[in-house]
Amino acid sequence: MRALAADPGVGPIASARDLVKTYGKGEAVVRALDGVSVDLEAGELTAIMGPSGSGKSTLMHCMAGLDSPTAGSVVVAGEEVSSMSERRLTRLRRDRLGFVFQAFNLIPTLTAEENITLPLDIARRRLDRDWFDTVVDAVGLRDRLDHRPGELSGGQQQRVACARALISRPAVVFADEPTGNLDSRSSAEVLGFLRGSVDELGQAIVMVTHDPTAASYAHRVLFLADGRLVGELEDPTSESVLDALRELSPAHAQPARPGRHADDVVQGAVAR
Known part of the structure; x- marks a missing residue:
């Protein structure tokens, strides 16, 4: 299983080591993460999957500095996130x-253009117009820049959000169920852009998803259960993702039904 960097000589853009996150105390303690170690590399889209309560969102939040681990370490772009002050965390996230x-x-x-450039405006950073044009053309919104969100479709709004995430040239983009509110066509547009930003722009993206189709756009899929990393799949297809889930817990797996949410398929499927 290649949860850690494939080439030890090339440092990952982000990493977690022996990550533990608990909530509550005594007999009521809940171990959301139980010693997870993983590397994220530039130029790679990583999907994180698992049933509700598996720890996938907790892992993403700890790696993004949105939550603090109970134990273990997180390093992003060479900086130790898990020991940062709130002020430094705010700067890192920005x-x-x-x-x-x-x-x-x-x-x-705000217009689509103003929403895209908002992170730079807040940070009082100068806009790189060439990079802005690259991102806007990548999301295909050149003719919608003057439109406000209410004048855009759901897929267009999410593409604006994706462009906003990339405008500051981040080390890593964290995407939490980015197509959860979209129809299949809009989902494909957004996922295609996310994969393209990795393949063409060298971006690193980690995406939490319940959807095997969304996961099939990734270079690899990490499977969590009960706060532990229990499996990994490279070069996934939607079928191979479902097969992997069934193999991890054949006693609980069920065939997908048309229109059934992927979470219903995998609920409890990746059991320890």
Whole structure:
């Protein structure tokens, strides 16, 4: 299993070592992460999958500095995230990380262009117009820059959010269920852009998803269960992702039904 860097001589852009996250105390303690170690490399799209409560969102939040681990370490772009002050974390999230969430989180009174450049405006950083043009053309929104979110489709709004995540040239983009609110066509547009930003722009992206089709756009898929890394799949297809889930827990796996959410398929499937 290649959870750690394939080439030890080339440092990962982000890594976690022996990551533990607990909630509560005493008999009520919940171990959301139980000693997870993983590397994220530039030019790679990594999907994280697992049933509800498996720890996938907790892992992403700890690596993105949105939550603090109970034990273990997180390093992003050579900086020790897990020991940073809140002030330094804020600067890191602003300058070195990008975020795409299920909710588009666009400012409704701003145009698409203003939403894209918002991180730079907040940081008072100068806009690199050439990079802006590269990102805008990559998401295919050149003719929608003057439109406000209410005038855009869901897929277009999420592509604006993706462009916003890339505009500051982050070390890593963290995407949490980025196609959860989209139809299949819009999902394909967004996922195609995310994969393209990795293949063509060298971006590193880690994506939490329940959807085997979304996971098939990744270079590799990590499977979590009960807070532990229990499997990995490289060069996935939607079929191979479902097969891997079934192999991890054949007693619980069920065939997918048309229209059934992937979470229903894998609920409890990746059991320890």
